[in-house]
Amino acid sequence: MEASGPARHAASPPVSGAANERLRYIIDSVVAFVGALTPDGILTDANALALQSANLSRDDVIGKPFWDTHWWSHDPAVQDRLRRAIATAAGGEFVGYETEIRVAGDARRIIYFQITPHFGPDGAVDELILSGVDITDSKLAEESARAARDTFEALVTNSPFGIYVVDADFRLSLIAKGARKAFENVAQPIGRDFDEVLRILWPEPFVSEALGRFRHTLATGEAYHSPRTVETRHDIGALESYDWKIERITLPDGRFGVVCYFYDLSEREHYEAALRQSEARFRATFENAAVGIAHTARDGRWLRVNHKLCEIVGYSAEEIEHLTFPDITYSQDIEISQQHLARLASGEIDDFQLEKRYVRKDGSLVWVKKTVGAVRADDGGLDYFIAVIEDISAQKEAQARQTLLVNELNHRVKNTLATIQAMASHTLRHADDPQKFRDAFSGRLRAIASAHDSIFQSGQGSADLAVLIASQLGVFGADDTGRVSISGDRVILGANRAHALGLIVHELSTNAAKYGALSDSSGRIDITLKETPDGNIVFDWRESGGPPVKPPARVGFGSRLIKNTVENMMQGKAQLEYKPEGLRLSLTFAKGERG
Numbered sequence: 001m002e003a004s005g006p007a008r009h010a011a012s013p014p015v016s017g018a019a020n021e022r023l024r025y026i027i028d029s030v031v032a033f034v035g036a037l038t039p040d041g042i043l044t045d046a047n048a049l050a051l052q053s054a055n056l057s058r059d060d061v062i063g064k065p066f067w068d069t070h071w072w073s074h075d076p077a078v079q080d081r082l083r084r085a086i087a088t089a090a091g092g093e094f095v096g097y098e099t100e101i102r103v104a105g106d107a108r109r110i111i112y113f114q115i116t117p118h119f120g121p122d123g124a125v126d127e128l129i130l131s132g133v134d135i136t137d138s139k140l141a142e143e144s145a146r147a148a149r150d151t152f153e154a155l156v157t158n159s160p161f162g163i164y165v166v167d168a169d170f171r172l173s174l175i176a177k178g179a180r181k182a183f184e185n186v187a188q189p190i191g192r193d194f195d196e197v198l199r200i201l202w203p204e205p206f207v208s209e210a211l212g213r214f215r216h217t218l219a220t221g222e223a224y225h226s227p228r229t230v231e232t233r234h235d236i237g238a239l240e241s242y243d244w245k246i247e248r249i250t251l252p253d254g255r256f257g258v259v260c261y262f263y264d265l266s267e268r269e270h271y272e273a274a275l276r277q278s279e280a281r282f283r284a285t286f287e288n289a290a291v292g293i294a295h296t297a298r299d300g301r302w303l304r305v306n307h308k309l310c311e312i313v314g315y316s317a318e319e320i321e322h323l324t325f326p327d328i329t330y331s332q333d334i335e336i337s338q339q340h341l342a343r344l345a346s347g348e349i350d351d352f353q354l355e356k357r358y359v360r361k362d363g364s365l366v367w368v369k370k371t372v373g374a375v376r377a378d379d380g381g382l383d384y385f386i387a388v389i390e391d392i393s394a395q396k397e398a399q400a401r402q403t404l405l406v407n408e409l410n411h412r413v414k415n416t417l418a419t420i421q422a423m424a425s426h427t428l429r430h431a432d433d434p435q436k437f438r439d440a441f442s443g444r445l446r447a448i449a450s451a452h453d454s455i456f457q458s459g460q461g462s463a464d465l466a467v468l469i470a471s472q473l474g475v476f477g478a479d480d481t482g483r484v485s486i487s488g489d490r491v492i493l494g495a496n497r498a499h500a501l502g503l504i505v506h507e508l509s510t511n512a513a514k515y516g517a518l519s520d521s522s523g524r525i526d527i528t529l530k531e532t533p534d535g536n537i538v539f540d541w542r543e544s545g546g547p548p549v550k551p552p553a554r555v556g557f558g559s560r561l562i563k564n565t566v567e568n569m570m571q572g573k574a575q576l577e578y579k580p581e582g583l584r585l586s587l588t589f590a591k592g593e594r595g
Helices: 017-029 048-053 076-090 136-157 177-183 194-201 206-220 265-288 307-313 331-346 393-429 434-456 465-474 495-514 557-569
Strands: 002-005 033-037 043-046 094-102 108-119 125-134 162-166 172-175 224-232 239-250 256-264 292-296 302-305 351-359 365-376 382-391 462-464 484-488 492-494 524-531 536-544 573-579 582-590
Touching: 033 048, 033 108, 076 094, 076 108, 076 125, 108 136, 136 162, 136 172, 162 177, 172 177, 177 194, 177 256, 194 206, 206 224, 206 239, 206 256, 239 265, 256 265, 292 307, 307 365, 307 382, 331 351, 331 365, 331 382, 365 393, 393 557, 462 465, 462 495, 465 484, 465 492, 465 495, 465 524, 492 495, 495 536, 495 557, 495 582, 557 573, 557 582
Parallel strands: 484 524
Antiparallel strands: 002 094, 033 043, 033 125, 094 108, 108 125, 162 172, 162 256, 224 239, 239 256, 292 302, 292 382, 351 365, 365 382, 462 492, 524 536, 536 582, 573 582
8 A cells, every 4th residue: 555645744943952853852752653764864853653663773773774774674575665655755655555574583564654745945855754553463463463364265065065144234255165056056145135135046925034034133043944844945946944043143344134054855865866877777787697696795695696796606696695705616716816805805906806616505516707996984994805707618628629639739749740641551562553542542631630630620500420520531542442330320510510429539530540451451340320319429439350459558538538529529428448359439428418
């Protein structure tokens, strides 16, 4: 704040010594900064209060440029402003403004500082009169009041709750963030007459009753509380419900006002309805999910399970909720499951996934992939585990079948060389000239390729078992010598069964070509096919006339392949006999494909 003007102090007549002493006494007693300057800014006088405030003597300051004295030299900006003010006053104008000075102990005070020009007999400025009043305390009080007002307004306006304030003039003065929605249809509500605002929002007779409540509270200080008010809004025509309370408070300006706290019950009821819908959706998702979902306690108890999990393990929900997860976990998988759960419960990990086996109610095993997370309480402690459980038995079976086929492929690569060697030898024995050998040998090579494709490309549709067997044996030239007999029922197999049996026949044919009935010119093979009334297929393979047979010293890959294929892929059983006159194999398996 700064003031200037043409205030003039004319020259005064001389005063006597006694009067001068009295004037000095009066000036020194004034509770203000009083002094005098020459027009060019040299300090010529200062009262006692000004000197005492900075622990100065007259010799410290008299005769010096005023802006270089202790009061002003702490800040170049303050000094520069003082120089400009002195220049203005020297030009004949009054100057007044608020500024900061330095006092004793390097402390700062705020004063309202004035410079008044004094004019001599000739009308020129001959002296500048200084005065300053300490306004530090009033400024601090003003700032404190402003801070209190700002704090109060910030607390109210930033509150997420329903709060608004009506001032002593019955005007809407503050609206909290959480209350703005209630006033969104009122244009510029802050500062408007509260009577006018409320009549925009609510109809009669409720609005007059509410306004009366506010005026009564403002006048008497008596609070009012309505735990449930249900009314139709005047502005939007919607039925709403509120819990509201009003109290009289003292506002930062020192006058009374009314604060209203309200809670929108209709909004809560909307949220509760939405929550019920959300819970219903969760239940529907939980119960109808295509994977098993379960909540389990820290001690392993099943707290809640869905229909799919019951289907996977074969128990009803009532039965499984009386068990713990170790009760239905395969014994070899319990320890690793418990280790993972302990790490999850301690917070070491956020979740985990593992493959394990459950023991179904009927005693059979089922492979599952289990993903487990933790639901925690507000304090971070474990509340319960949530698990998603997927039946992967079919995948495991497919993996086992794939592993078997890969191993068979590796084994077949080795056998292929022996097969080609045997085929070449057999073809050479029956060829009269190189051309016939080349034609027969090339044809049988093509047969090997065709048989290889028929084994590894299961495709769709079905296959005639006798034709499949003949195509496999044809690779070894046994189909045109009368050394192979295929008799019995005509059996049609689906692609998977035909593929599996093709593996077995190829293995038997290769073995016969290397060691058995097809390894010389005198052996033969008799194959019988039979379909039983109960839907089973009986396959008999009998070799004779070849080299004498001895049981092997160890079980080779071929024998394991036959056993695993029959048991795992064909739901059947195999009986293999190494009789001296020739190998015999009897297979019994279900005709239908496994689902």
